Amino acid sequence: MIEINKNLCDRCGTCVAVCETDCITVYEAYIEIDNNKCISCKKCVWICPVDALTLVTEEK
Ligand code: SF4
Ligand code: SF4
Numbered sequence: 001m002i003e004i005n006k007n008l009c010d011r012c013g014t015c016v017a018v019c020e021t022d023c024i025t026v027y028e029a030y031i032e033i034d035n036n037k038c039i040s041c042k043k044c045v046w047i048c049p050v051d052a053l054t055l056v057t058e059e060k
Contacts, residue, residue, distance in 0.1 A: 001035040001056055002044065008052035015044035015053060 011031055016024045023037035024044060033044075045053045 002033045002038055002040075003054045003056045004031060004033060005052045005054070006030055008050045009048075010050060012049065015048050018043040018047045 009031055011026050011028075013026050015031075016026055020041065020043070021037045021039055023034040025032045025034075040055055042055050045055055
């Protein structure tokens with residue numbers, strides 16, 4: 001799953017444009033990632049200009 005550092009994210013929307021599965025939504029005050037749709041491609045992690053996104057491994 002992708003973890004969002006809400007202190008770093010400025011809601012620029014760059015990550016939304018690269019996400020092939022449309023799981024990122026930008027709201028006025030925060031962004032949200034639907035981790036059920038996320039395929040962990042890391043494109044959003046690489047593109048984010050402020051490094052606000054991290055791919056974390058799920059513990060089951
Ligand atoms: S690219 Fe980074 S800063 Fe921009 S909306 Fe996405 S997570 Fe936030
Ligand atoms: S890792 Fe890929 S599928 Fe998941 S939110 Fe980022 S761009 Fe979308």
